[in-house]
Every structure is written in structure tokens, then in C-alpha cells.
Amino acid sequence: MASSAKVGKKLGLLSDRLRGVEEIFAEVRGQLMGKIGIGLIVFFVIVSLYSLATIPLSFADKWLDLTYWAKYPSVVPPEWVSSFGVPVAPFMDKFIDTPDTVYFQRTPVNYQGVRLFGVVEKFSFEYKLRQPAFPQGVLVHARDIELENITIGGRMITPSQVSLTALVLLHRPDNVTLLLNDPVVTTLKSFASSGGVLRFSDQIVAQQIVELYRRKGVEMAQDYAQNNAAQLAFGVYDPETRSVRPLTGTYTVEVVFTYLARGVNPNLLVSEINAGNIGVQSIEGVVKGSAYGLMGTDNYGRDLYRALLFAFPIELVIGFVAAVASVVIGLILGVVSGYYGGWVDELIQRTIDIMGNIPILPILVLVGAALQEQGASGWTMLFVIIFLLVIFGWGGLALIVRSMTLSIKSEPYIDSAKAIGASNARIIFRHIMPQVIPYAMASLVFNVPSAILTEAGLSVLGIRHNLPTWGTILAQARDYIFSGGRYDIWWWILPPGLLMGLMSVAFVFLGLALETVVEPRLRRR
Amino acid sequence: MPAYVVRAEDLRVWFPVARSFLEMLRRGGRRYVHAVDGVSFEIYEGETFCLVGESGCGKTTTGRTLVRLTPPENVLGGRVLFRPSRELFEELAPRLPKVAVVEEEGAIDIYAVPDKLFKPLRRELQIVFQDPFGSLNPRMKIREILEEPLLVHGIGETFEDRLEYIERALEVVKLTPVEEYLDRYPHQLSGGQRQRVSIARAIILNPRFLVSDEPVSMLDVSIRAEVLEILDELRKKYNMAQVFITHDLALARYVCDRIAVMYIGKIVELGESDEVIQNPLHPYTRALVAAIPEPDPNNRKKLRELRIKGEVTSAIDIPPGCRFRPRCVAYDETPWVRSRCETEEPPLIEAERGHYVACWLYAKR
Structure with missing residues (x-):
């Protein structure tokens, strides 16, 4: 009897929470920007799945094996340029x-x-x-x-x-x-x-x-x-x-x-x-020939189409893992810090202060350089970069969540919940989280492109994990130009740039649509 | 004399004042806000007991302390005894630590109960808050708000069972037809309706003791009466013991059986409500009574003397002797008690039968 009551209670809580998610989803879908954002993200996910299904992960090694690419023409545009009279x-x-x-x-x-x-x-x-x-x-x-x-x-x-x-x-x-x-x-x-x-x-x-x-x-x-x-x-x-x-x-x-x-x-x-x-x-x-494939080649004759495609899931993983991990950490620590207060709060806040004042870019450059010296593999470096992005990324959200929690905590309905005997867990999950999570989701959505762009920025700064990612491809185009190459390598520069832009736009649109969930006053309907 | 439901014994609730870093370095003693500073009273079954006083006098803290919403670490002295229903007492007593149980009285010292074991007692100790706008979670429907206490205490196996409880509670607070309110959000209700939802949430667990913390002070005058009526009906119907906290002495007279007037954390006068209002003894009560608006239009323009001076003194640095002394007119007018006022705190003495006052003016009697 008691256990079935408990199960019923849990199901009740679960369905309540699912309802919230459904509502958010409906609200996002109801907007043009939300539609575009979701559409683009679905596109990215589908392409990523296609990429995972068709290109083996060993492509990352093949990418570095220059003899494999020797038979391909170097720095040539895609074949379809002939349709444009070239x-x-x-x-x-x-x-x-x-x-x-x-x-x-x-x-x-x-x-x-x-x-x-x-x-x-x-x-x-x-x-x-x-x-x-x-x-x-x-x-x-x-x-x-x-x-x-x-x-x-x-x-x-x-x-x-x-x-x-x-x-x-x-x-x-x-x-x-x-x-x-x-x-x-x-x-x-x-x-x-x-x-x-x-x-x-x-x-x-x-x-x-x-x-x-x-x-x-x-x-x-x-x-x-x-x-x-x-x-x-x-x-x-x-x-x-x-x-x-x-x-x-x-x-x-x-x-x-x-x-x-x-x-x-x-x-x-x-x-x-x-x-x-x-x-x-x-x-x-x-x-x-003087043209190759769908996206042309780079100076080693490497097929940019395959590289770009291979990078889709990697970019999504970088973005999602870094963003989700830092948002989850920020959310949990922010709520804990705000709700429990005391020395826990003090510890978390001082940690954020310290982390916030350590400049992440030089650290990333140093760690990256050290790893390169050690001859770490691309996957290891990528993992370390994501790890650092997460470690330095949760603080901001934790601060916001903490202050939100503090203000929610002082609401009379929290006292009411305590008066009826609600546990801390119930108060956190039923009363505080539902109000904080929309903010966290918006922040998650904005964090995804920022993680991707940071990773790309690192490639340009010379921290090369040497996996074919959009950032790496762009950085190598830059190297090629600086080492006296041609300037008209649009097929090498535009696709990775546009893809990064498109991915950012997708998540920013989704974020803007989510914002109206967070802040109902922005709703136009 | 009927059995008490709640008894406060020399209750002291002090809140530490936040210190700056420098103050911490100086190693001075912590300073405290003496929100409740030695308060004793009993509340009986079927009785409405009023706590009256200016803002900051500790009446809200007292009310919250009675239902254990004050963090135990701030309750620095005294105890609150609660007599739960027979069944609950028998169910709980064996599980509680010895110090928390007063066997011969069938009472439980609520601050001696560990946090984890306190939950069942919440069923019988409830509170309604002042703010009908803030005390309901704006993101939850009325149904969810009322379901929460049932879920927390595991009452009602199925949703239908719980719905029955919810509907009954809504009927008690006269939010009918019930179906119209179940799926509404708080912002779709008026202040009075929300306060009734708050009351419904408090009584859905069928409590023995209900604290109402200024339940009508944020409502329009026109709808106060119905909320007060509901509270009164509850008291009669379920023989509930109630504490009614208000700053409005006129309202207290209308609502309460007994009144306790508080001043900076202490009860200065306590008695039957008519007795306290018609025959106020303490200089502070007299000033409060004099401040009640005059309903007779003929007397409206008559200027009345307000026999009080200055402002409420800080609850941190309480003056020695009588804490009302700086504002007391009687202190100025009756020089023969002054020395006592300055040095000794006046105890609460029975000046007349069932009418207590804490003032040296009445000490010799």
C-alpha cells in the first residue's frame, strides 16, 4: 500500500514535469524563430547521423595521412563550378x-x-x-x-x-x-x-x-x-x-x-x-583534375566535403557536451548554493570568484601547447578542451541561478510548502527548479554555439587537435594563405564559416524563442 | 478550564545580526534581534487567540514559531508544547526522543523533535500567510496547490481520492462550483479567492491548530468579512484552536476570544478581548485602544490625545528595565515607579481575574 502510494507520488511528479516540458516545446514551436531554430537543429542532427553512418571514425587518422591524399588535386574548387561556366x-x-x-x-x-x-x-x-x-x-x-x-x-x-x-x-x-x-x-x-x-x-x-x-x-x-x-x-x-x-x-x-x-x-x-x-x-x-568533389580540396588534396561532414557530429558533441555539462553543473550548484546557504554557499561562490578571474584563454593555449608537445591524440585534446570549457563555463549560470533561488526561496509560497511539510527535495524540484530551468535552457542554447566558436577560435590560435573540425579547416586555410598561397580559396573558407554561422543561428533562434517562455512579457500573442 | 492545544513557555526567538568581517575580527559577542523574548501563553480548543502589536513586535515570529517555521537554532529558550490528536500522539510518541514527549499531558515539545520526524505533526499544525499573492506558487494550478499537502503526507491512493479531498476543502472555503476553480492559476483569482485557497490548503489536512498571520490585511475591506467568517466557521465546526495575528485591535475584538498585546518581543497585556479593549491596563494598550478609529460620525472630528511618544525602539539593543519605558507616558507622569521601570523588567501579573499585564503600575496589587 505504502509503496504503491509512493510510486503514484513519483508518477505524479514526473507527469507534472513532463507537462512543463511539453508546454515549453509548444511555445517554442509556435514562433517563426523557434521553428527555424528547431528545423536547423534537426537538419544538423540528421546530417550528423548520416555522417556517423557513412564515415568511420578512423577518418580522423586518414585525414593526417598525407600520402593517402597524394592522388587528389590540391587547392581545387568543387566540381559543380562547371555548372556556373567555369x-x-x-x-x-x-x-x-x-x-x-x-x-x-x-x-x-x-x-x-x-x-x-x-x-x-x-x-x-x-x-x-x-x-x-x-x-x-x-x-x-x-x-x-x-x-x-x-x-x-x-x-x-x-x-x-x-x-x-x-x-x-x-x-x-x-x-x-x-x-x-x-x-x-x-x-x-x-x-x-x-x-x-x-x-x-x-x-x-x-x-x-x-x-x-x-x-x-x-x-x-x-x-x-x-x-x-x-x-x-x-x-x-x-x-x-x-x-x-x-x-x-x-x-x-x-x-x-x-x-x-x-x-x-x-x-x-x-x-x-x-x-x-x-x-x-x-x-x-x-x-x-582542376576540380574535385562537392566541396573541393585543401593544399594537401584532402577532400573538404568529407572533412566537413565528418565534423558535423564532432561540432554537435563539442557544443552539447560542453554546454549541457556546464549548464547542469551551474544549475545544480546554483540551486544548492542559493537554497542551502551557509558555508556551502560561501564555498561555491568563492570558487566561482576564483574561476571567474582565471583567464581561460591563456590556460587553454598553455594546456593545448603542452598536450601538443606530449603528442596527445586529437581525441584526447578535444576532450581536454571540452573539459576546460566546462570547468570554466558553469560559474556564470550558477551565479544567476543562485540569485534566482534566493529570491524564490524568500517567496511566501516556499514557507507555505514548508508549513505543509514538503521536503527540501520537493521544494527544490517542485517549486524552484521549474522557474529556474527555463533560464537554464535558454543559457544552454546560447552556450552551445559559444563552445563551438571557442573551439574554432582555439584552432586559429594554434591549438590544433588536428581532428578535421570546421575550426581546424578554417585555421588551415588561414595558414595556407599566410604561407603564400592563393586568396581565392572560397570553397575552403566559406563552407566551414557558414556552417558555424548556421549552427550558431540555429541555437540563437531557439534561444530567442525560449526567451519568451522564460519571460512571458515578450510574448506577442 | 479546557485543555490547551498549544502552550508557549518562556519562548525566546533571537536572530543573530549579520556581522561584517571587521566585527568578526574584533571578536565581539554576537548581537541578536530579540524578536520574541520570553513569551508564555496557552491556546485552548475552539478558541481564537489574537496576537496584536505594531509591526516588528514579534507577533509574526511568534506565530511562525508555534508551527515550527522558525529554524530551531533561532529558538534560544523556552519551548512550545503541542497536543496532537490522540491517534497522532499514540502513533508518534514511541518514535520520538524522550525529551520531546510530555507523556502526562499528551503533548509534544515541537522543537525537541528532530527535523526528520516532524513531518506527521505538520498535518495538525497549519498556518495561513498574510500575502495571498505570494503564498501561492504562480506556476501551479489550484488543483496542484491543494494536491501538494496530500502528496506530501501520502493521503489518497489515487488521483480521484485526492480530488475528493480537494473538492471538500474548496467547498469549506466556499469556492464553488469547485470545478470552476480546479484548473485555474492563482493569477486568475481575486485576492479574497486566493486567500481562501490558502486557507483550503491549510485545512485540507484537517489540522487541530491554525495560525492566521494577518490573513485579511492585504484584502479589500469588502471581502475581509467572508474570509473571517470562514475562519470562524472552521473554529466552530472542527473545534480548531486558532491564533489570529493582526495589528488591528478593532479587528481583534471582532475575531478573538482572548487578546495578547505584544511589544518588542514581549506580551505586555493578555486577557479576554472585551476586557482588554474596554479596560486596557497597560499604557501601551491604552494608546493602541485610543488609536482605534471612531465609528461614530459625530465624533469624527474630535481630536483625541494619543498617549504615546517616540518610535518603536530597536529590538537589538533593548533598554534595561521596562522596554516600553522610552515611549511610556505613564513613566513621565508617575515618578514613584520610575526607579523600578529603569532597572527591572515588569513581570506579567494577574491584575484582574484572567487579565494579565506587565507594568509596574499594577505591581503592588
């Missing part, structure tokens, strides 16, 4: 599973200015340049290199006994062929262990270009050619305007590997390669 050279990333041909070149031949001899393996792919724009170059990655020990004619051959030459040739629409890489002459084994990447070489290309134009009677400085190698490879130099214009049309990229193994019947080697026992089995051909 010519775009498309980004191409193609896997070629089988070589075009594998054959034995018995006698050395001069193939496009390169001496070819031995077992030759050719891969090729086409690249169509329709709009007048320059790709940033070509990169070939030997993806699947078979390294089995083979036995030919009773002799065992290891991959380190097979020498290898790798060439990347670009056949242009104007029938000019350029060697794009520094020909790799090495063994199959060391080629595989070096990663199997064939890079665009400015120097090699420049030499050929200078030679090419000299034959046409146009003198070109080696420096100029080297600085504009990628453009010259995909364009035509106009000596009168001293500029390069893009050459549209269909390009063919040919990747040629030649194998030699001393004392081995080359024809047997050809069949071993065809059988997939040894040699490069597939390649990835990449043409770095």
Missing part, C-alpha cells in the same frame, strides 16, 4: 585490371624516345578533356604487384632478381607524346616495397617541352617550363602572349613496365606474368 578538367581515378599486352621485345627499340628492351607490359587508359582547363598532373599507382618466387627452367627467380623499368607516357591529341615520370629503374621487389607510385615529374616533362618548342623555334626557359609543367603537358604555349592555353581532346595515358631477369627465357617470363604469378597485375590511373 571550365573544369575532370578528376579521373581509374582501375585497370589487366595489361593491354605483355610481350618479349627481343631487340632494343626506341619507343617514344625511350629505349625498350626485355619483357614489356603495357597498360593504357583514356582521359577526355572537354573544357579548356588544366589538370594538375597524372599519377599512376601499381596496385597489385605479384611477388612470387618463380621457377623457370629449374632455376628459382626471386622478385629482387627481376629488374624493372616503369614509364608513364602521355599521348596528346596533337600527336605529341610526353614521358611524365622519372623512369624507374629498379628491381621488382624494391619497386613494390616503395609503394609502386609513379609520379608526375616536373623536371622530366619540362626538359621535353623545352626541347619540343626549341624544335619549333620557340625558346622557353627551363625554369618557366618546370614551374608550369602540368599546364604545358596539357596545353599549348603561345609565345606571343607568353601564356599556356589548355589543349582539349582525348589524351591517352600509357604505362609501360619492362622486366629483365638474367639468364631467364623471356618468353617464359611473359607467360608467368600473364598467369598472374609475378609482376604488376593492375594499376590505378589518376588524372588530377
